[in-house]
Amino acid sequence: MSNESPLLSFEGITKDFYGTVVLKDVSFTLGRGQILGLVGENGAGKTTLMSVLFGMPVISETGGFSGAVKLDGQAVSFRNPFDALDAGIGMVHQEFSLIPGFTTTENIVLNRESLKAGPAVEVFGERLSVLDRPAMRARAESAIGRLGVKLDPEMLVSEMPVGHKQFTEIAREINRDNVRLLVLDEPTAVLTESEAEVLLTALRNLAAQGISIIFISHRLHEVLSICDRIVTLRDGHVVKDTEAKGVTVADVASWMVGRGVDETSRKGAARELPGKALEVENLWVDMPGETVRNVSFSVREGEIFGIGGLAGQGKLGIPNGIMGLYPAGGTVRLHGEPVTLDAPRAALDAGMAFVSEDRRGVGLLLDESLDWNIAFTAMQVKGEYLKTYLGGLVRLRDEKAMRALTEEYVKLLDVKCTGPKQKAKELSGGNQQKICLAKAFALKPTVLFVSEPTRGIDVGAKALVLDNLRHYNRDFGTTIVMVSSELEELRSICDRIAIVDEGRIAGILSPDAPLSEFGLLMAGVKVAEEVRP
Amino acid sequence: MSKTIDVRKILADNLVVVIFLVITAFAVPVSGLSAQFIIQELLTRIGRNAFLVFSLLLPIMAGMGINFGMVLGAMAGEIGLIVAVDWGILGVNGLALAALVGMPVAVLLGWLAGEVLNRARGREMVTGYILGFFMDGVYQLIVLYMMGSIIPIRSPAITLSRGYGIRNTLGLDSVRQSLDTLLAVRVGPYVLPMATYVVIGLLCLFILWFRRTKLGQDMRAIGQDQGVSHSAGIAVERTRIIAIVISTVLAMIGQIIFLQNMGNMATYNAHKQTGFFAAAALLVGGASVSKATIPNVFIGVVLLHLMYIVMPRAGAQLFGQAQIGEFFRDALSYAAIAMALVIYAWRKRANADKARAGLRGGEAAGGAK
Numbered sequence: 001m002s003n004e005s006p007l008l009s010f011e012g013i014t015k016d017f018y019g020t021v022v023l024k025d026v027s028f029t030l031g032r033g034q035i036l037g038l039v040g041e042n043g044a045g046k047t048t049l050m051s052v053l054f055g056m057p058v059i060s061e062t063g064g065f066s067g068a069v070k071l072d073g074q075a076v077s078f079r080n081p082f083d084a085l086d087a088g089i090g091m092v093h094q095e096f097s098l099i100p101g102f103t104t105t106e107n108i109v110l111n112r113e114s115l116k117a118g119p120a121v122e123v124f125g126e127r128l129s130v131l132d133r134p135a136m137r138a139r140a141e142s143a144i145g146r147l148g149v150k151l152d153p154e155m156l157v158s159e160m161p162v163g164h165k166q167f168t169e170i171a172r173e174i175n176r177d178n179v180r181l182l183v184l185d186e187p188t189a190v191l192t193e194s195e196a197e198v199l200l201t202a203l204r205n206l207a208a209q210g211i212s213i214i215f216i217s218h219r220l221h222e223v224l225s226i227c228d229r230i231v232t233l234r235d236g237h238v239v240k241d242t243e244a245k246g247v248t249v250a251d252v253a254s255w256m257v258g259r260g261v262d263e264t265s266r267k268g269a270a271r272e273l274p275g276k277a278l279e280v281e282n283l284w285v286d287m288p289g290e291t292v293r294n295v296s297f298s299v300r301e302g303e304i305f306g307i308g309g310l311a312g313q314g315k316l317g318i319p320n321g322i323m324g325l326y327p328a329g330g331t332v333r334l335h336g337e338p339v340t341l342d343a344p345r346a347a348l349d350a351g352m353a354f355v356s357e358d359r360r361g362v363g364l365l366l367d368e369s370l371d372w373n374i375a376f377t378a379m380q381v382k383g384e385y386l387k388t389y390l391g392g393l394v395r396l397r398d399e400k401a402m403r404a405l406t407e408e409y410v411k412l413l414d415v416k417c418t419g420p421k422q423k424a425k426e427l428s429g430g431n432q433q434k435i436c437l438a439k440a441f442a443l444k445p446t447v448l449f450v451s452e453p454t455r456g457i458d459v460g461a462k463a464l465v466l467d468n469l470r471h472y473n474r475d476f477g478t479t480i481v482m483v484s485s486e487l488e489e490l491r492s493i494c495d496r497i498a499i500v501d502e503g504r505i506a507g508i509l510s511p512d513a514p515l516s517e518f519g520l521l522m523a524g525v526k527v528a529e530e531v532r533p
Numbered sequence: 534m535s536k537t538i539d540v541r542k543i544l545a546d547n548l549v550v551v552i553f554l555v556i557t558a559f560a561v562p563v564s565g566l567s568a569q570f571i572i573q574e575l576l577t578r579i580g581r582n583a584f585l586v587f588s589l590l591l592p593i594m595a596g597m598g599i600n601f602g603m604v605l606g607a608m609a610g611e612i613g614l615i616v617a618v619d620w621g622i623l624g625v626n627g628l629a630l631a632a633l634v635g636m637p638v639a640v641l642l643g644w645l646a647g648e649v650l651n652r653a654r655g656r657e658m659v660t661g662y663i664l665g666f667f668m669d670g671v672y673q674l675i676v677l678y679m680m681g682s683i684i685p686i687r688s689p690a691i692t693l694s695r696g697y698g699i700r701n702t703l704g705l706d707s708v709r710q711s712l713d714t715l716l717a718v719r720v721g722p723y724v725l726p727m728a729t730y731v732v733i734g735l736l737c738l739f740i741l742w743f744r745r746t747k748l749g750q751d752m753r754a755i756g757q758d759q760g761v762s763h764s765a766g767i768a769v770e771r772t773r774i775i776a777i778v779i780s781t782v783l784a785m786i787g788q789i790i791f792l793q794n795m796g797n798m799a800t801y802n803a804h805k806q807t808g809f810f811a812a813a814a815l816l817v818g819g820a821s822v823s824k825a826t827i828p829n830v831f832i833g834v835v836l837l838h839l840m841y842i843v844m845p846r847a848g849a850q851l852f853g854q855a856q857i858g859e860f861f862r863d864a865l866s867y868a869a870i871a872m873a874l875v876i877y878a879w880r881k882r883a884n885a886d887k888a889r890a891g892l893r894g895g896e897a898a899g900g901a902k
Contacts (some may be wrong), residue, residue: 082766097761099754110754111765124561127748286889419847 005073013067037227044233076246090173100158105140143175163195252314253519275301283330284506285321306494314503319449353445357452366425371406374482409438423428430461536699543794564846580729585787596756602661606784607637607804627708643781647774816873
């Protein structure tokens with residue numbers, strides 16, 4: 001492979017979004033018929049890199065990128081994903097993009113159907129030619145054959161098992177005449193193990209036919225079993241680019257998560273915490289993109305319980321489901337009392353509060369003032385900050401109490417604002433987050449859920465938010481369940497950390513556990529020891 | 534996929550049809566009408582209405598629901614008829630001229646409606662309905678004020694006495710039943726308007742053919758998932774507009790066929806209920822807002838009109854007042870639409886629940902084996 005140019009090479013790709021560098025000097029190459037595993041935590045830059053490759057509009061709209069993408073030694077710059085498709089690059093997304101009421105064949109040749117010209121074509125153009133179904137079927141069968149799997153060409157997608165849907169997607173990509181490179185984003189995430197095995201075999205078949213593959217997956221054992229090379233991204237850098245031979249899952253896991261080998265020192269010893277504040281059994285939540293399948297855990301009284309894991313694995317679904325924001329089922333008990341699911345009011349009444357990851361959507365009334373925002377839920381749920389007249393017939397807002405409350409929290413959380421009457425949308429992300437916290441604190445909850453509390457806010461605000469959570473926990477004994485993608489953050493504050501993988505708890509670790517163990521859990525390797533605080 | 538026939542499921546899937554069958558089964562003997570009369574009426578009404586109902590099929594296929602905006606096409610047909618009557622063109626030629634004049638109007642209106650509906654994704658039905666009300670105003674402006682003043686109208690017989698504007702009721706004597714009688718065939722005691730049937734038959738063939746074209750395939754794809762279709766490179770917006778344009782043009786022709794059978798035209802009211810009746814017929818025929826077939830059209834037209842024929846008489850026999858039967862049939866038509874919409878929403882929800890049941894446990898990933 002030394003004397004011919006590689007099929008694809010990235011050369012010094014650097015990309016920033018509004019000053020935040022997400023890719024820095026990323027370079028690697030991919031040869032013909034090679035399978036390259038691209039691994040990394042969320043936010044490591046995998047998605048952005050693929051967006052650069054495919055010329056997604058989001059890249060050019062945010063100022064383009066520097067560096068070069070070369071295909072066959074020629075620099076290319078696609079203006080949109082269709083150009084990339086024309087150049088023979090196919091992408092299979094994690095989410096299926098299939099038409100449910102169409103058959104396998106119809107989906108494989110979608111918008112590239114074989115046509116028979118008829119008289120109407122002369123007058124009204126191409127689109128009025130009749131479909132040539134036998135030819136379509138032949139093409140579909142040949143694509144399925146190349147993949148080396150068994151698929152019924154006439155089966156409706158809606159009646160297929162998930163694995164077959166995934167094969168249909170891949171067959172669609174390789175049905176293009178010129179396909180040379182296939183990018184698969186978490187193709188095995190929804191498959192059972194045996195299905196995944198078949199898929200990997202199919203990918204090997206394709207590679208043997210000279211199609212290069214970029215395989216993005218967090219299931220490291222699969223990456224190791226199928227890939228020729230492994231490129232590990234972390235914080236936008238390529239931290240490791242190596243032959244897959246001789247590498248172990250633990251190696252890759254530590255490359256992915258490890259920020260050096262220095263273990264941050266822990267504050268304070270493990271605490272003795274009696275009693276159970278929250279017990280969750282067999283919880284499922286239907287939150288799009290964050291499906292929770294079967295989760296059971298219990299949180300002790302006064303504990304800070306962390307929930308981590310990669311994006312899309314379901315960690316966000318857990319608090320959203322318990323708080324009734326998405327359809328959910330299972331058993332949730334708060335201090336032994338069962339909580340009604342599917343009803344936000346019941347969850348709030350039970351004494352739980354939630355700081356949503358969707359700050360602007362669920363968290364705030366953007367067009368209202370800060371005092372409104374902070375007092376709003378308390379007013380609705382507990383009837384606080386209201387003055388009653390005429391024996392309860394008329395209830396009006398107690399502006400004075402609201403103002404006092406807001407000033408208290410503005411001072412406590414160091415919110416940068418002009419005063420309680422400022423509109424919530426005028427604050428910066430970090431200060432909005434503090435308002436969300438204040439809103440939850442004002443409810444005086446016994447169990448507080450915080451979801452991605454530091455997402456999109458600067459370092460200073462981050463520390464302040466975390467400090468406040470810790471203080472609130474220590475001073476008021478509030479039990480906190482914190483969901484975060486940032487492992488370091490969880491390790492710095494939590495008593496125990498559960499890692500969610502594929503809608504289930506892969507394991508619960510002590511924050512002192514080595515990083516590689518966290519990495520292994522995120523990679524779907526279930527070797528966890530249960531930790532008792 | 535079991536082979537046993539689940540009677541309850543079939544009943545549930547065709548609930549609207551079953552209810553209509555039951556009601557008419559009671560009403561027919563009560564009305565005391567002869568079978569011959571009812572059958573002749575039905576044969577006439579199939580010719581009169583089926584074409585209009587057909588105009589709803591393509592937008593449903595394209596996932597835009599029931600095109601209540603077809604009223605726009607009906608207005609275009611009426612404008613065509615006004616011109617044909619004014620010019621005094623007789624018989625089938627007059628109808629052809631009306632269609633010819635109505636065509637550009639219908640295409641323009643359909644394109645306009647399509648543009649609007651593309652901006653109202655997911656609310657196409659209610660938007661189309663309201664669009665019909667709005668365009669009714671524009672229609673009045675044109676027919677009531679512009680015709681005879683700006684648009685030249687030669688025949689004083691159809692203009693209002695003030696000199697401009699079209700009379701409230703337009704006699705269509707020049708074209709009356711010209712299509713129906715063009716090739717009327719007598720079979721036993723019945724008269725069949727064969728020419729009308731041939732036109733409807735051709736339309737069926739057109740729809741069957743259209744479904745097999747690339748454009749038809751694209752519409753089906755868009756109807757099921759716009760996002761996927763877009764990422765596959767199908768021009769989603771354009772295709773949706775084409776669906777509405779075709780629907781509007783078909784409604785235009787349908788309205789001309791309808792009115793030539795009626796023989797006169799309520800200039801300012803004829804189109805008002807068109808969309809409603811067509812939608813009711815289609816839904817009574819067992820269609821839903823996401824799926825409609827050619828048999829649905831015929832079953833629906835027969836069932837709805839069977840009820841329309843027998844209800845006033847049944848009302849008269851039972852309560853001594855035909856009016857009550859008429860109220861009843863109107864209420865039932867509205868109920869059919871309401872019920873079809875509710876059942877659709879309910880079924881969608883049941884499917885979501887069913888999908889959710891798979892979330893749990895090992896079979897989780899959608900029941901893959």
